[in-house]
Amino acid sequence: MTSDELHARALHSAPGGVHSPVRAFRSVGGTPVYVRSAAGARIVAVDGRSYIDFCQSFGPLVLGHRDPVVHAAASAALDDGWSYGTCEPYSLQLAEWILAHVPWVERIRFVSSGTEAVMSALRVARAATGRSKILKFEGCYHGHADSLLVQAGSGLAGEVAASSAGLSADLIAGTLVAPLDDEPAVAEIFERHGTDIAAVIVEPVPANYGLLPQRVEWLRHLASTARDAGALLVLDEVITGFRSGVQGAAGLFGITPDLVCYGKVIGGGFPVGAYAGRADLMALVAPEGPVYQAGTLSANPVGMRAGLATLERMESTDGWHVLEERTAAFVERLRSGLRSAAPDVEVVRHASIFWLRRGGDGPVRRPDRIGAGHADWYRRFFHAALERGVYLPPSGYEVCFLSLAHDADTLTEAADALVDAAAAIR
Numbered sequence: 360m361t362s363d364e365l366h367a368r369a370l371h372s373a374p375g376g377v378h379s380p381v382r383a384f385r386s387v388g389g390t391p392v393y394v395r396s397a398a399g400a401r402i403v404a405v406d407g408r409s410y411i412d413f414c415q416s417f418g419p420l421v422l423g424h425r426d427p428v429v430h431a432a433a434s435a436a437l438d439d440g441w442s443y444g445t446c447e448p449y450s451l452q453l454a455e456w457i458l459a460h461v462p463w464v465e466r467i468r469f470v471s472s473g474t475e476a477v478m479s480a481l482r483v484a485r486a487a488t489g490r491s492k493i494l495k496f497e498g499c500y501h502g503h504a505d506s507l508l509v510q511a512g513s514g515l516a517g518e519v520a521a522s523s524a525g526l527s528a529d530l531i532a533g534t535l536v537a538p539l540d541d542e543p544a545v546a547e548i549f550e551r552h553g554t555d556i557a558a559v560i561v562e563p564v565p566a567n568y569g570l571l572p573q574r575v576e577w578l579r580h581l582a583s584t585a586r587d588a589g590a591l592l593v594l595d596e597v598i599t600g601f602r603s604g605v606q607g608a609a610g611l612f613g614i615t616p617d618l619v620c621y622g623k624v625i626g627g628g629f630p631v632g633a634y635a636g637r638a639d640l641m642a643l644v645a646p647e648g649p650v651y652q653a654g655t656l657s658a659n660p661v662g663m664r665a666g667l668a669t670l671e672r673m674e675s676t677d678g679w680h681v682l683e684e685r686t687a688a689f690v691e692r693l694r695s696g697l698r699s700a701a702p703d704v705e706v707v708r709h710a711s712i713f714w715l716r717r718g719g720d721g722p723v724r725r726p727d728r729i730g731a732g733h734a735d736w737y738r739r740f741f742h743a744a745l746e747r748g749v750y751l752p753p754s755g756y757e758v759c760f761l762s763l764a765h766d767a768d769t770l771t772e773a774a775d776a777l778v779d780a781a782a783a784i785r
């Protein structure tokens with residue numbers, strides 16, 4: 360079976376042949392690579408071709424594919440039964456580990472995805488403040504809860520337009536959108552709507568419209584503006600949580616959220632999310648408080664044990680530090696090769712996340728500053744990389760992830776292949 364044959368079949372059973380849109384390769388063109396198996400830094404396609412993988416399941420696999428320790432933990436969980444619908448020790452162990460490592464996590468509730476985590480955290484924020492509106496930022500993605508599928512509208516500051524069909528106007532009316540990296544815009548929105556804003560939600564390192572690292576002063580300004588107005592600060596660390604460092608981006612930047620949302624790394628590649636934060640806020644969640652939130656498969660023991668094994672392994676191997684250094688060296692090699700091969704291509708990095716961008720001047724902190732030719736360039740670059748044995752995320756606006764399984768030899772091979780790919784399509 361080839362990827363082409365499988366995809367032709369899949370088109371008859373799933374919308375666009377896929378179960379999550381970016382997998383369809385619409386942004387880069389061509390047929391999705393159907394993966395047969397994966398190990399470490401590599402995926403193997405159904406036709407037997409092996410690729411160095413920088414997608415890593417869009418971020419959860421901080422140790423790489425099929426890490427042996429996580430494998431053992433998940434297998435043990437399977438041996439013991441994979442869903443009980445009652446209490447078990449594994450979620451307690453993972454919760455206690457996180458509470459012991461992240462000071463602003465005083466209480467945590469596990470859910471099954473990042474979307475659920477964000478949706479629930481914002482419900483808590485509305486209940487805690489008695490206010491209805493949420494402020495988010497253009498270019499940040501927080502999952503597909505109805506009220507968050509919005510983009511900046513063309514009218515008044517903060518006004519939104521739907522970014523999906525099927526949303527009720529009432530729901531999205533509760534969301535405001537501001538540009539990133541713009542203190543006056545935030546001030547104006549708070550002036551106009553301040554007493555209605557329950558929470559400000561932001562990705563501390565926006566990584567869903569390419570990688571757009573922000574000024575720490577801007578993040579701090581946001582935190583203080585929100586607090587001065589009586590709104591909560593919700594950090595969406597679904598990507599950065601347990602990847603930027605054990606305390607996520609909040610720890611790196613010294614910003615304390617009221618509530619924090621996790622996903623991806625926290626479950627070691629299994630469907631786990633969590634929302635967490637101040638004890639008084641989390642006390643509002645059922646059954647302790649009036650904010651209803653539940654889940655049949657929440658705190659699934661396979662995910663809980665895989666997540667704990669992942670975090671413990673990161674800690675025992677000094678994983679965050681090792682990854683930081685390895686990614687920095689890799690990006691340096693890439694930059695130096697690209698200087699002559701493709702001088703208009705920039706490599707942006709945060710911790711073990713990187714993004715290749717064509718065009719745009721200086722530090723790009725907002726989507727509208729990304730060069731107009733980037734998407735078209737990435738479409739060609741993606742396929743040139745694929746031909747050279749490197750699998751990148753199939754969209755120019757998704758970021759690349761390193762794992763501890765990307766060793767020095769693999770990274771040298773990958774950097775050389777990517778430089779060659781950029782030179783070939785110049």
Ligand SMILES: Cc1ncc(COP(=O)(O)O)c(C=O)c1O
Nearest residue numbers: 472473474500501502597598622
């Ligand atoms: C920052 C951020 N928040 C929330 C989500 C939603 O998470 P999930 O896809 O697990 O629902 C994502 C997914 O990529 C994300 O990147």
